[in-house]
Amino acid sequence: MLCSNCGAENPVESLFCNKCGNKIVSEEINNIEVKEEVEAVAPIESDLQNGEHVIDITKPVIVSDVDSEIKETKDNSLRKGRQASKKSKLIIGSIVALLVISAGAYEYKQYSVIQQQNAIKTEIKNKLTEAEGYAKNKEYYKASKTLLAVKDKYNITANDYDGLSKTLEDKRNEYIVNDYYTQALKDIDTKNYSDLTSRVEYLVNFYSDKENIAGLCEKVVKIIEENKGDAGLSLLLDKIQKTYPNNEHYKEVKESVDAYRLAKYEASKSSQAASAPAPVKPVGPYEVTDIHWSNQNGVRYAMGNLKNTSGKRYSYVQVNINLYDENNNQVGSTIDNTANLEDGLTWIFKAVVTENSTRRFKIISVEYY
Known part of the structure; x- marks a missing residue:
C-alpha cells in the first residue's frame, strides 16, 4: 500500500x-x-403449533441491490401502458367517429326518403283535385287519364302513401265507369250499337254491382227488344242475362229474341233454296289487316280492320279471338261483333282483353251472314 x-x-x-x-x-x-452482502432469513413454512407460529429459518435468502432493475422495469411498464392507452384512445375515437358519420348518413337518407314521399303525396292530392274538377264538368275521360298518369309515373300500388293510393284507384275506377256510362247513353241516342255493345259488355264484366249500370242494362234490353234482328245486340243480351240471372224480364226478352232470330234464319234458308242465283265470280268474303294491341283508359283491346269483300252486305259479323300467355298457353278468349257491314266497307273491331297474363292473341275464326 x-x-x-x-x-x-x-x-x-x-x-x-x-x-x-x-x-x-x-x-x-x-x-x-x-460490497456488502446482506444475509437475511425468510420464513419458508409457517404453521400453527400449540397456538404459536413456528418458522423454519434454515434457508437463507440473499437480497441484492435490484433497485435499478426494478426502476427500469417499472419505467418500461409505464411507457408501454401509456402507449397502449394512446392506441386504445385512438381506436375508440375512430369507432365513435364512424358511428357518428353512419348515424348522420342514415338520418340524411331517412330524411330524403320522407321528403320524397311527402312530395309524391302532395302531387297525388293535387291530381285528385284536378281530376275532381274535370269530373264536375262531366269530363270523366280526362279525369281518369289524369289519375292514371300519376299512378304510372310513380308505379303506385294499392297500399302506398297512407291510403292516398286507394283513394286514387277508387276515384279512377269511378271516373272510368262514369265515362263509359256517359258514352253508352250517347251511343243509345245515336244508335251506335257497335260501340254500345263493347262499352256495356265492359261495364257488365267489372261493375255490374253498381246501380247505374243495372239501370243502363234496362235501357239496353229495351233497345234489343225493339231491334230483335241486330245480332250484335242479341249477343249482348246473352251477356246481360247471364250477369243478372234472376231478372225474369231479361229471360223473357231473350226467349223472344232467340225465337225471332231462329224464325228469320229458317226463312232465309228457305228463300235461298227457292231462288236460283246467277253464277258470280267468287270473291273473298273478308280481309283482315292491321292487327294490333291498344290500351285505352287502362283497358287493353285486341284490334284490327276487317273489310267486307264478299260483294254483299253482311247482317252480322263476329271475330273470335284466342288469348295466349308468354309461353303460348291459352289463357282465355274474347270476341267483338258488328251488324249491317256493307260490301266494300271496313269495320274496326275492338275486343276487350281482361286476362292480365295475355301476351299475344290470334283470330281463330270470323262468323258472318
Whole structure:
C-alpha cells in the first residue's frame, strides 16, 4: 500500500508509513470499495403449533441491490401502458367517429326518403283535385287519364302513401265507369250499337254491382227488344242475362229474341233454296289487316280492320279471338261483333282483353251472314 505523504511502499496491514510515519489506515480504508452482502432469513413454512407460529429459518435468502432493475422495469411498464392507452384512445375515437358519420348518413337518407314521399303525396292530392274538377264538368275521360298518369309515373300500388293510393284507384275506377256510362247513353241516342255493345259488355264484366249500370242494362234490353234482328245486340243480351240471372224480364226478352232470330234464319234458308242465283265470280268474303294491341283508359283491346269483300252486305259479323300467355298457353278468349257491314266497307273491331297474363292473341275464326 502506498503512503499518500511520501509515496513509500508499505505492507497492506500497516497503519502507519514505515518511512515517514504518516497514518495511512483510516484514509486508505476510505478508498476501499466495500460490497456488502446482506444475509437475511425468510420464513419458508409457517404453521400453527400449540397456538404459536413456528418458522423454519434454515434457508437463507440473499437480497441484492435490484433497485435499478426494478426502476427500469417499472419505467418500461409505464411507457408501454401509456402507449397502449394512446392506441386504445385512438381506436375508440375512430369507432365513435364512424358511428357518428353512419348515424348522420342514415338520418340524411331517412330524411330524403320522407321528403320524397311527402312530395309524391302532395302531387297525388293535387291530381285528385284536378281530376275532381274535370269530373264536375262531366269530363270523366280526362279525369281518369289524369289519375292514371300519376299512378304510372310513380308505379303506385294499392297500399302506398297512407291510403292516398286507394283513394286514387277508387276515384279512377269511378271516373272510368262514369265515362263509359256517359258514352253508352250517347251511343243509345245515336244508335251506335257497335260501340254500345263493347262499352256495356265492359261495364257488365267489372261493375255490374253498381246501380247505374243495372239501370243502363234496362235501357239496353229495351233497345234489343225493339231491334230483335241486330245480332250484335242479341249477343249482348246473352251477356246481360247471364250477369243478372234472376231478372225474369231479361229471360223473357231473350226467349223472344232467340225465337225471332231462329224464325228469320229458317226463312232465309228457305228463300235461298227457292231462288236460283246467277253464277258470280267468287270473291273473298273478308280481309283482315292491321292487327294490333291498344290500351285505352287502362283497358287493353285486341284490334284490327276487317273489310267486307264478299260483294254483299253482311247482317252480322263476329271475330273470335284466342288469348295466349308468354309461353303460348291459352289463357282465355274474347270476341267483338258488328251488324249491317256493307260490301266494300271496313269495320274496326275492338275486343276487350281482361286476362292480365295475355301476351299475344290470334283470330281463330270470323262468323258472318
